[in-house]
Amino acid sequence: MKLLFILALALPLAAQLPSRAAIAGSNLDEAAIERGGALFATQCARCHGPAGRGTNPATDLIRSPLVRREETSEKLASHPNATLTKPQINDLNVWLKLLLFSVFSKGNQDFLNILTGDPRKGERFFTANCAACHSVKGDLAGMGEKYDPTVLQSLWLNPRRAKTPRTVTVTPPGITGTLDRIDEFTLVLKNPRREIPLNDDSKVEIKDPLQPHYDLYPRLTDADVHNVTAFLASLK
Amino acid sequence: MTARICIAALTLAASLLAQTDAWPNYNGDYSGRRFSPLTQINDTNVQNLSLAWSTKVKNGAEGYAVRISATPLMVDGVLYVTSLDNVWAIDARTGRELWRYYRESKGDMPRTGNRGVALYGKWLYFVTLDNNLVSLDAATGKQRFLVNFADPKHLFFSTVAPLVIRNHVIIATGGDALDIPAYVQAHDPETGALQWKWRVTPAPGQPGAQTWPNEYAASHGGGHPWITGTYDSDLNLYYVGTGNPDPVGSGESRKGDNLYTCSIVALNPDTGKLVWHFQVSPHDTHDWDAVQTPILIDGTINGKPRKLLAQAGRNGYFTLLDRTNGRNLLTKQILPTLNWSKGLNKLGQPIPDPAKEPHADGTLVSPPTSGATNWPPHSFSPQTGYYYVGINEGFSLYYLTDPDKQPQGFAFREAGLGGNKSALLAIDYKTGKPAWKHYWRSPGGPNGILSTAGNLLITGHGSYLMAFDAAKGKTLWHTTLANPLTNGPITYTLDGKQYIIAGAGENLYAFALDH
Numbered sequence: 037m038k039l040l041f042i043l044a045l046a047l048p049l050a051a052q053l054p055s056r057a058a059i060a061g062s063n064l065d066e067a068a069i070e071r072g073g074a075l076f077a078t079q080c081a082r083c084h085g086p087a088g089r090g091t092n093p094a095t096d097l098i099r100s101p102l103v104r105r106e107e108t109s110e111k112l113a114s115h116p117n118a119t120l121t122k123p124q125i126n127d128l129n130v131w132l133k134l135l136l137f138s139v140f141s142k143g144n145q146d147f148l149n150i151l152t153g154d155p156r157k158g159e160r161f162f163t164a165n166c167a168a169c170h171s172v173k174g175d176l177a178g179m180g181e182k183y184d185p186t187v188l189q190s191l192w193l194n195p196r197r198a199k200t201p202r203t204v205t206v207t208p209p210g211i212t213g214t215l216d217r218i219d220e221f222t223l224v225l226k227n228p229r230r231e232i233p234l235n236d237d238s239k240v241e242i243k244d245p246l247q248p249h250y251d252l253y254p255r256l257t258d259a260d261v262h263n264v265t266a267f268l269a270s271l272k
Numbered sequence: 273m274t275a276r277i278c279i280a281a282l283t284l285a286a287s288l289l290a291q292t293d294a295w296p297n298y299n300g301d302y303s304g305r306r307f308s309p310l311t312q313i314n315d316t317n318v319q320n321l322s323l324a325w326s327t328k329v330k331n332g333a334e335g336y337a338v339r340i341s342a343t344p345l346m347v348d349g350v351l352y353v354t355s356l357d358n359v360w361a362i363d364a365r366t367g368r369e370l371w372r373y374y375r376e377s378k379g380d381m382p383r384t385g386n387r388g389v390a391l392y393g394k395w396l397y398f399v400t401l402d403n404n405l406v407s408l409d410a411a412t413g414k415q416r417f418l419v420n421f422a423d424p425k426h427l428f429f430s431t432v433a434p435l436v437i438r439n440h441v442i443i444a445t446g447g448d449a450l451d452i453p454a455y456v457q458a459h460d461p462e463t464g465a466l467q468w469k470w471r472v473t474p475a476p477g478q479p480g481a482q483t484w485p486n487e488y489a490a491s492h493g494g495g496h497p498w499i500t501g502t503y504d505s506d507l508n509l510y511y512v513g514t515g516n517p518d519p520v521g522s523g524e525s526r527k528g529d530n531l532y533t534c535s536i537v538a539l540n541p542d543t544g545k546l547v548w549h550f551q552v553s554p555h556d557t558h559d560w561d562a563v564q565t566p567i568l569i570d571g572t573i574n575g576k577p578r579k580l581l582a583q584a585g586r587n588g589y590f591t592l593l594d595r596t597n598g599r600n601l602l603t604k605q606i607l608p609t610l611n612w613s614k615g616l617n618k619l620g621q622p623i624p625d626p627a628k629e630p631h632a633d634g635t636l637v638s639p640p641t642s643g644a645t646n647w648p649p650h651s652f653s654p655q656t657g658y659y660y661v662g663i664n665e666g667f668s669l670y671y672l673t674d675p676d677k678q679p680q681g682f683a684f685r686e687a688g689l690g691g692n693k694s695a696l697l698a699i700d701y702k703t704g705k706p707a708w709k710h711y712w713r714s715p716g717g718p719n720g721i722l723s724t725a726g727n728l729l730i731t732g733h734g735s736y737l738m739a740f741d742a743a744k745g746k747t748l749w750h751t752t753l754a755n756p757l758t759n760g761p762i763t764y765t766l767d768g769k770q771y772i773i774a775g776a777g778e779n780l781y782a783f784a785l786d787h
Contacts, residue, residue: 055673089680098680099451099492101425139681140427140449145673147685148632186687189634190669194690219714219734221750236747240713250691253636253667254609261669262633 053087054131055146058138064130071124072131079118080128088135097132098139147186151266153259158267161260165252172271180269189265193253195246203243206232215242295346295762295773297500298388298433299649303568304502306651307723308763312770313785314726318739318749322786324771325367328779332358332374340775342388342433343649343720343760351773352396352410353780354386356431359398361413364766367782371413377401381429381447387500388433390441392461397441399430405443405464419464421445426452433500437510437541440467444497444512448561450681451492451518456501456510458544468544472497472514472532480531480549489526494518495533499563499647504579507596509538509547511568511581515561521630521670521684522557524677529554534562536583536591538598548598553587554621557629557684558612558670559641560586567652567659568595569701582701584650584661586643587612589622590704604704606697609638609665630670630684640668641686645718649760653723656743658698658707660729662718666692694718696731698745708745720760722772730772732757737774737781754779 059069076088083094090096102111112118112125120128138144162172170176183191202215206223211232213225223232223240234240291301292310299306313321331338336356344353344362350370351362357377361370377400389398395416396408403422408415421443422428427450435442440458454472459465472495474480476487484490494517501512517526517533532546534553539546552562562585569580581595588607593600600620613622628637642664650661667689674683692715698707712733722730728748729740735756739749755777763772772783 087676089676089678101423136450142449142682143685145682145685147671147673148675150633150671152633186634186671190687190689193636193669194688217714220712220736220738220747234713246690250689253638253689253691254611256636258627258631258633258635261636 054134054138055144057146058134058141058144061141061144062134062137064134064137068127068130069134072127072129072134075124075128076131079120083117088132098136150189150262151185151269153262153264153266155263155266155270157259158263158265161264162267166264169248176268176271178271180271185265185269188268189261192264192268193249193261195249197246200245202245205241206234207239218242293765294348295344295764297345297390297435298343299500299502299565300762302503302505304565305567305569305654305723306649306721306760307653307655307725309725310763310765310770311724311726312765313724313728313763313772315728315741315748317785318726318728320786321739321749321751321772321783323751324782324784326779326781327362327367327369329353329355329358329360330369330372331355331778332372333376336383338778339385339758340778340780341385341758342775344762344773344775344780345389345391346762346764346766346773347391349766350410351780352389352391353775354388354398355778356383356386356401359389359396359408359413361410362780364771364782367780373406373408373413373415375400375406377424379424379427379429381424381427382449384429384431386431386433390434390436392436392441395461397434397436397461399432399434399443401429401431403428403430403445405434405441405459407461407464417464419459421457421459421466422455426450428452432498435500435503435510436461437503440541442501442510442541446496446498448494448496448515448518448520451494453491454494454496454515456497456512456539456544458541470539470544470546474531483529483531485525485527492518493526493530493533494520495530496561497563498561499565502566502568502581503541504568504595507579508540508542509595510541511536511538511566511595513561513563513566513583515563516553516556516559519674519679519681519683520559521682522672522674522679523555523629524679524683526555530556534560534587536562536566536581536593536598538595550591550593550598550600551621552583552585552589552591553624555624556587557624558587558637560639560643562586563647564645565649567650569652570654571657571701573601573702580701582652582659584645584659584663584699586639586646587622588639588644590659590699591620592701592704602704606661606699606704606706607639607644607663607665609667610644611636611638630672632672632675634669634671634687636667637670638667639664640666640688641670648718648720651721651723651729652701653729653742655725655727656698656707656723657701658742659701660721660723660731660742661697661699662694662721662731663697664692664694664715664718666715694733696729696733696740696745698742710740710745710747716756719757722761722763724763730761730763730774732761732774732776735776737761737776737783751783753781
């Protein structure tokens with residue numbers, strides 16, 4: 037995509053602005069983003085920095101309210117060191133909005149490189165803790181190709197539930213079945229479908245095949261997390 | 273409504289004694305306990321509680337759903353409740369709308385909630401998302417004045433319920449997305465004019481400034497105190513919890529403790545001068561603000577009556593202070609899964625573990641950014657001596673996304689994990705230890721809590737509104753609402769009848785005993 041080329045041009049050092057997540061989430065016009073980004077790289081970045089954060093004495097465009105005011109366009113039009121046409125000003129405004137959105141919009145930041153672990157140590161951890169249920173030649177074959185490392189890291193810690201039914205036993209009345217849903221006062225089973233009222237004295241035991249994953253969290257070191265991810269990412 | 277009744281309500285609210293025929297401010301009184309001495313509804317008859325009325329509030333504009341996160345006020349038979357951009361007056365006997373005020377907020381800020389109004393004589397006060405203090409005629413909803421107090425172009429956005437202390441309308445800024453300074457401020461109730469303004473982060477040369485590398489970092493350090501505080505009229509101190517420091521999730525450009533973010537502070541309400549502070553999370557990098565209501569407890573420690581202040585924090589600790597001077601009496605971990613601190617220092621503050629700050633490759637941390645608990649009101653019952661709070665036991669991966677030496681805005685991103693457990697927890701305030709703990713059968717919450725002298729605790733989980741035995745933690749009553757509880761429930765008597773009011777999404781419910 038052309039946009040990525042522009043990003044590379046504009047942001048040789050600060051990989052964080054603007055984020056790809058923000059481009060996807062901002063609903064701004066992509067063509068205007070491309071033009072605005074190219075313009076920013078050639079006309080503005082030298083003084084205001086590749087991510088618009090400013091250099092002494094050029095204004096920090098992110099923290100300055102200037103870029104969020106109606107008079108922004110006038111400021112740009114009368115900028116002492118740049119000659120800009122009206123359509124160019126519009127494009128730059130879009131780009132500035134995007135830079136800003138990348139900063140203040142929670143969850144619209146890009147992940148950095150997360151593959152820092154040692155795959156050999158990850159393999160040792162895997163053999164000791166995971167191999168009873170999982171196999172690198174079976175269910176995990178090709179994991180490293182299927183998933184982006186960030187997704188992979190979340191996935192092995194917190195697998196999707198779709199194929200893993202939970203078995204539940206509720207006493208009274210002493211019934212075991214497959215859990216559909218549970219809340220404070222109702223348990224719904226499927227196969228056979230039954231709705232069982234619950235109270236404080238109801239004993240509910242849920243056997244969740246994913247529980248061993250959750251039980252890992254308190255005893256995992258961050259190095260364990262990164263090593264296992266690196267190992268799984270190496271499964272091509 | 274008569275001004276006489278309102279003034280009586282204000283006078284009563286000035287003491288720690290709760291009023292029973294009104295709910296005159298955000299917490300019902302100045303103590304923040306959300307405890308009512310009413311006993312008409314109690315642990316022996318709560319199973320007869322039934323719906324008196326319910327109403328669906330009507331939004332002033334299309335396009336987004338109303339969520340009542342406000343605590344209503346009830347004075348002289350009228351309920352005043354808000355959501356973003358809306359204020360409603362509702363007949364407390366029938367649920368019928370008496371008037372509605374609507375004003376659309378403009379700007380790029382996120383569409384969040386509003387926590388409610390304050391009342392002073394015949395005037396109401398509320399803040400708009402785009403940072404205006406609005407005064408309305410409580411009888412008609414007609415706007416009396418509108419005063420802007422912060423610039424939405426800086427991405428300030430305001431949600432706090434104002435609090436009236438004598439002739440001060442106390443409000444605060446919100447908005448921790450763009451590294452802007454945070455303020456608590458007081459306005460004149462007659463004109464809206466600014467009386468004083470206290471910046472959460474200190475100016476150069478002031479005490480606390482040394483906890484920032486420079487003025488630039490301090491003035492971009494945030495700390496927005498977006499929940500209403502509490503007040504001790506004997507000491508004439510206003511207590512409020514402050515928000516997390518900015519940039520969020522990276523401490524790279526703000527090495528130091530970052531006072532007075534993530535702190536409980538005591539301010540003189542006449543001058544805005546800081547009297548004392550206690551920082552519950554030095555140098556936060558996890559977005560765990562400390563805005564949870566600082567609850568005032570008149571308690572006994574080692575046989576001696578003490579003026580205390582307690583807060584169960586988003587960071588997973590319960591903190592007990594001497595509210596005359598801010599000295600720490602107790603800090604206790606209430607979240608079993610907590611893994612971000614290396615214990616407590618000699619002041620009673622958690623020592624953050626740098627290894628558990630967000631890192632580029634992901635850091636496994638408990639609690640998640642939403643915290644061990646959050647803003648939905650906690651409660652303290654002097655009858656049981658228990659502090660009640662909803663907690664979440666869970667983990668998240670915290671990723672640093674902005675490795676710059678001068679990061680800006682949100683410098684991290686969270687990936688939530690599974691297996692979370694949620695609980696309703698009763699804490700013995702003297703020890704910080706659990707008196708009882710009710711694990712919910714499904715995760716969720718925390719939700720707002722009310723306790724009463726009828727040995728009841730009222731809260732919600734899922735779509736249920738529930739009553740618990742406050743002493744033992746047993747479930748006594750429940751009913752199903754159209755949505756999960758979204759505010760702090762309140763109670764009062766009207767025409768000799770005790771009501772419990774709960775807000776859930778766009779619905780407001782009134783419950784009373786079935787006769």
